[in-house]
Amino acid sequence: MPMHFIFSDEAVLLFDFWRVHSPTGMALSVLVVLLLAVLYEGIKVGKAKLLHKTLESLPATNSQQLILGPDQDSTGSRSTSDNRTRLRWFWCYFGQSLVHVIQVVIGYFVMLAVMSYNTWIFLGVVLGSAVGYYLAYPLLNMT
16 A cells, blocks of 8 residues: 555545445545535534534523532432433533534544545545535524
């Protein structure tokens, strides 16, 4: 495997079964990697919007208390609405964590595809990131 960028229509991408041996296969692989890069950018925006909506939906004092830690009174009991708010915060945080894991996995897949040192794959990732940014980031301003 060369350790410099090459223009070739042969490559092994991510998995042993993803072997490319023809120009058509390379074009399809570039398209798949491009779509992965677009998806990565979309997930970044989706994660930011999810966090924004989560913080908007929780009462300001409760969201700050939930982030900083529990604040119990002298008896050690909490109201049921406080428990519901904490449960909602837990599920929102759990959802954010899952989205983050998906984002990291896709990011590593894209990185490993670039590490094939195939110039066509690299250009597909760059173009996919640019298209993903162009399509996804205007959605951040829409509320």
